[in-house]
Amino acid sequence: MIDIDQSTGKYLYAIIRCSEIRVIAARGIHEDGPRVYTIPYRDVAAVVSDSPCEEYESSxxxxxxxxxxxxxxxxxxxxxxxxxxxxAPDTATICDQMLARSYDDLVSQLNDLDGRIELGLKVFWTDEQFFREIADEEPAIRELRDSIVGKPAERTYYERIRLGExxxxxxxxxxxxxxxxILSTLRxxxxxxxxxxxxxDRMVVNAAFLLKREDEARFDAAVRDLDAQFGTRxxxxxxxxxPPYNFVNLTMSWS
Incomplete structure (x- = not known):
């Protein structure tokens, strides 16, 4: 039997499908690394650790x-x-005002995410030379740039603004x-x-993908293929x- 103080504040990490009190093999937030455990309601549970009811610095x-x-x-x-x-202020608040009140929605979201994982992808251009190449490829840009070379900045102020645009x-x-x-391959x-x-300026893609766990290897292979296609550029x-932060919509209310 796990001894739990029902009246202390509870720092919240996640909602999972679980129907009993279980200890999680991790140390919680706060300086003393408190025990992490579940607070169940029917077949869902909040993952928590005991905590003062205080605001945590985003350190x-x-x-x-x-x-x-x-x-x-x-x-x-x-x-x-x-x-x-x-x-949350205590266990009763979590059970009554969060798990019970939002039970159907929580179960629905858990069902939607079963067997799914989130992967993040960021892609960058690697070389400043690339930006000069873009300018060289555009006749209108090249013509305007060449027309102001060697001229005083104060006399070509508006042309330089136009060139930048x-x-x-x-x-x-x-x-x-x-x-x-890239995205048409991975989508x-x-x-x-x-x-x-x-x-x-150098970032090309900043995206999050939700996919079936069994598709992770295929996704990784596709990213490696794209990496090879674009080369050092x-x-x-x-x-x-x-954790699927980008695909979950949980609202909290203690009132």
Whole structure:
């Protein structure tokens, strides 16, 4: 029998399909690395650790502790991850106001994610020379650039602004073409795809894929093939499996 203090605050990590109290082989968030365990309601459960009812700083240490618990849970269960920093006041609140209230929705989301994993993919252009090549390939850009070479900056102010806009548009057009070439290859291998914002000038793709666990090897092989096709011009970074944050919609309310 696991002895649990029902009245303390509970830091929340995830929802899983589980009908009993179980200890998870991980250390929880907070400085003393508390025990991680489940709080069940019918056949679903919240994964928690005891915690003061306080706001957690988004430090590297805290974020890693949160992620490591999720990674441990993922080894055995389908996971609905809960965003970092959620603390419920006690066990009754979790059972009554979260698990019971949202039971049907939680079961539906667990069913949707059974046997699925999330993989992240980021792709980057690798060389500054690539941007110059784009400019050289566009006659209008090349003509405008050559026309202002050697002229004082104050006399060509607007031409330089126009040149920057044209180069930016050409880069965006090339990014769209390269991105679609990559995503059109990988999209059929996934159950769902979400594109994220482009974060740097060199980034071409920033995406999350939900796929069947048994399709992971095929997906990895497809990414390696694309890497070989683009050669040294691009860098592919694939991350995962990770908790399916991008494909889960959990809302929390203690009122």
């Amino acid at each position: 590297r240490r805290n974020m890693l502790a949160h992620t490591r618990v999720l990674e441990a849970v993922m080894q055995q269960y389908t996971v609905l991850p809960i965003s970092f920093g959620m603390v 044209m180069v930016e548009a050409a880069i965006a057009q090339r990014r769209d073409a390269d991105s679609e070439r 059929p291998l996934a159950q769902a795809l979400i594109t994220q914002p482009i974060l740097t 691009m860098l592919f970074k694939c991350v995962g499996p990770v």
